[in-house]
Amino acid sequence: MSQLINHGVPDEVIQDVKRDIAEFFKLPLEAKKEHAKPPDGLEGYGQVFVFSDTQKLDWSDMLYLMLRPVESREMRFWPVQPPSFRSSVDRYSSEAAKVVSCLLRFMAEDMGVEPERLLEMFGGQPQTMKVTYYPPCRQASDVLGLSPHTDACAMTLLLHVNDVQGLQIRRDDGRWLAVEPLDGALIVSVGDIIEILSNGKYKSVEHRAVVHPDKERISAAMFHQPRYSITVEPLPELVKKDGAGARYKSVGYAEFMRHFFSAKLDGRKSHLDHFRID
Numbered sequence: 281m282s283q284l285i286n287h288g289v290p291d292e293v294i295q296d297v298k299r300d301i302a303e304f305f306k307l308p309l310e311a312k313k314e315h316a317k318p319p320d321g322l323e324g325y326g327q328v329f330v331f332s333d334t335q336k337l338d339w340s341d342m343l344y345l346m347l348r349p350v351e352s353r354e355m356r357f358w359p360v361q362p363p364s365f366r367s368s369v370d371r372y373s374s375e376a377a378k379v380v381s382c383l384l385r386f387m388a389e390d391m392g393v394e395p396e397r398l399l400e401m402f403g404g405q406p407q408t409m410k411v412t413y414y415p416p417c418r419q420a421s422d423v424l425g426l427s428p429h430t431d432a433c434a435m436t437l438l439l440h441v442n443d444v445q446g447l448q449i450r451r452d453d454g455r456w457l458a459v460e461p462l463d464g465a466l467i468v469s470v471g472d473i474i475e476i477l478s479n480g481k482y483k484s485v486e487h488r489a490v491v492h493p494d495k496e497r498i499s500a501a502m503f504h505q506p507r508y509s510i511t512v513e514p515l516p517e518l519v520k521k522d523g524a525g526a527r528y529k530s531v532g533y534a535e536f537m538r539h540f541f542s543a544k545l546d547g548r549k550s551h552l553d554h555f556r557i558d
């Protein structure tokens with residue numbers, strides 16, 4: 281654990297990115313719309329992904345950006361106000377990527393597999409950021425900020441941009457547990473890809489966001505993905521060691537993501553079930 285703290289994101293980097301993200305959402309709508317998400321795109325400022333005309337919309341606005349590899353950045357979607365936004369996000373992105381490498385190394389050691397083997401799957405450290413702004417809602421109990429889901433990526437680092445509680449995780453007994461924000465802390469959650477690679481040793485956590493009756497809430501989720509060309513499957517050396525066989529089917533990452541988006545259309549909570557071998 282001490283190693284993790286040594287490799288943590290410096291507090292000043294966290295405070296800068298929190299300040300600049302909060303400032304961006306305070307801008308007039310017209311200024312935010314300069315970075316608007318095109319109707320058929322994923323990146324930019326707009327509403328949470330709309331998959332169908334009949335979908336019930338979540339109570340939120342968002343800003344979605346590709347951060348890494350650095351060549352994937354589409355700067356027209358990156359806010360120019362406040363002026364330090366871009367440099368704050370850039371620093372936070374590289375510090376977060378370092379934390380993720382460190383965590384992947386620990387996980388590999390914990391599973392008894394070669395760390396380099398796992399890290400190689402994350403070459404270029406693909407990383408995207410989804411900042412979500414949840415306005416207050418008088419009928420807070422009638423809406424959801426974000427519907428229940430597991431993250432399809434490998435690992436998410438979530439930052440509470442302001443200190444308003446809203447994130448809930450589903451416990452094994454089915455009850456929802458509120459996660460309290462801690463200033464300067466990052467919430468690490470395992471996504472579907474790590475669940476599969478680890479043959480179920482690490483589980484992706486189901487979570488959702490509720491909204492507050494009179495306070496706005498802002499969170500920034502950094503999703504970390506593997507390289508596009510990998511095969512998503514339980515690590516063969518781990519399966520051999522376990523002796524119990526693979527618990528998930530093998531699938532190319534591109535196909536895995538295609539399936540993820542089509543499951544969203546169906547309104548399914550976890551598309552992971554499709555890949556489980558019972």
Ligand SMILES: O=C(O)CCC(=O)C(=O)O
Nearest residue numbers: 410412446447489499501
């Ligand atoms: O706002 C939150 O706390 C959760 C965000 C989240 O789960 C997501 O964007 O996938």
Ligand SMILES: [Fe+2]
Nearest residue numbers: 429430431487
């Ligand atoms: Fe999530």
